[in-house]
Amino acid sequence: MVPGCRAAVSDAVTRLKLFVPLLAFAVLAPLLYWGLGRDPGAMPTALKGKPIPAFTLPSLTTPDAQLDQALFAGQVSLLNVWATWCPSCRIEHPYLMHLAEQGVPVFGLNYKDEGEPARRWLKDLGNPYREVIFDASGRLGLDLGVFGAPETYLVDSRGIVRARHVGVLDERVWQKEFAALYQSLQNPEER
Amino acid sequence: MSFVMGCAPRRKCQVIEQRLPLAPARAGRFTGLGRMLVGFALLGVFAIVSLPSPAAVIETEALSDPALVARYRHLIDEYRCPKCQNQNLAESDSPISKDLRSEIRRMLEEGASDAEISEFLVARYGEFILYRPAFHSGTYVLWLAPLAFVALGALILVAVVKRRRRSQAPGLQAEEREQLQALLGRAAQADQLDKPQ
Known part of the structure; x- marks a missing residue:
């Protein structure tokens, strides 16, 4: 060269x-x-595709009644984890009322809370829930993999968990994460 | 003396030194070894202050057997708090970590193996909770990336060293040496002229 x-x-x-x-x-x-x-809190649930864990817990509204996982059979529903100690749950509450008015079945899981304030909450703010599971010890929450409130699970008519959202559920989250799945689960024969 | 080293023309520096006759002695107090010792002392203080104090949150008194305590201490170091993701269960004081710690204690007392406890937690919180997830398609980047970076670093190091060796300056030619001497001579003369009378 x-x-x-x-x-x-x-x-x-x-x-x-x-x-x-x-x-x-x-x-x-x-x-x-x-x-x-990216939201580091947005973790996929380990329960996706698995049934709601077995439980027997009292109802918040009628403490004598015992509820179990059979609650979720027969309809596509939401399971919303909430507590009175959770400020974000208060922010989320109006949107749950809105969903309930639209006819979406919403079940509540009152997580590590006290019965009296929780019942007062529902009386004062309105009750969007078809039924509220009273999980004072947080045992069902632990089995679900809950690590804070609010969290919302989409459960199909066989009681299988299909999706989870960690944090406040609002119109944007509903449209983005739940709406399409909710519709498709509603009409299984069209799939 | 460091404060007079920044100025370019020599004369000015000397003027400053003349005006501040005490300055060199005072500045010399924290040079060399002294400064290094101060540095190490500060480093030590920071290290102690920033040490985690896991003893504050691990409730070992609830366990019946010292062997279980040892396993418990080990386990809560191995799992990540789902809520506060940069802490393990031992460090975290969040309610969920407390619950998981008490769950682990309960399982230990019931005679569960480490693998069973791990399965229990992964079934609920996902592999995310493991600080050492299993090696599979979802985690191989996590496991292999550090090795890849070390290999890359080694390659770069080898390349740099090789090139340095190759391009080591050959000695000065006779002609260049003369040039250098001439330049140095000129500089020395200029220096003499610069000195105050």
């Missing part, structure tokens, strides 16, 4: 190397941007 030519080549290589940081940026920036938009 002619010396001059070799110098030209190494010059070109040096110049190309100047673009390495730009290239690294081009790769990292979209990755980090994607990471920014």
Whole structure:
């Protein structure tokens, strides 16, 4: 190789190397941007595709009555985990009322709460729930993999968990995560 | 002396030194070894302050057997708190971690094996709860990425070292040496002229 030519080549290589940081940026920036938009709390439920765990717990509204997993058979429904100690649940409450008015069956799981304040909550704010499971010890919550309130599960007519949302359920979340699935589960013969 | 080192022309530096006759001695107090020792002492303080104190939250008194206590301590280090995702069950004080710790204690007392406890937690909270998830298609990036980065680093290191060896400057030619001497001579002369009388 002619010396001059070799110098030209190494010059070109040096110049190309100047673009390495730009290239690294081009790769990292979209990755980090994607990471920014992700909700680290949004975890898929380990129960997806599995039945609601077996339980026998009292009803919040009629403490003498015992409820169990048979509650979920026969209709596509929502199971909403809530508690009076949970401020986000108060924010979410009006939307649950709205869903109930639309005819969506909503069941409640009153999670690690006290009976009296919880009943007062339903009296004061309205009761969107067909039935509220009173889980004072949090045992059913633990079996469901609940790690905070509010959480909402979409359960099919055989009592199988199909989806979960961690955090406040609102119109946006309903449209994005639940609405289509809810519709398709409603009409199983069309699938 | 560090505060006089930034100024470029020598004369100015000397002026500053003349005006502040005490300065060099004072600045010299924390040089070299002294400064290093202060640094290490601070580092030690930070290390102690930032140490986690797991003893505050692990309720070992509830367990009947020291062997169970040892297993319990180990297990709560291995599982991640689902709510506060950068803490393990031992470190976290969240209600869910408390519940899971008491559940683990209950299972230990009932004679459950570590594998059974792990299965119990994974069935409810998913593999997410494991700090060491099993090696499968969903986790191989997690397991292999550090190795890949170490390999990449080694490759870059080897390449850099090789190139340095190859491009080590050959000694000066006679002509260049003369040039250098001439330049140095000129600089020395200029220096002499610069000195205050």
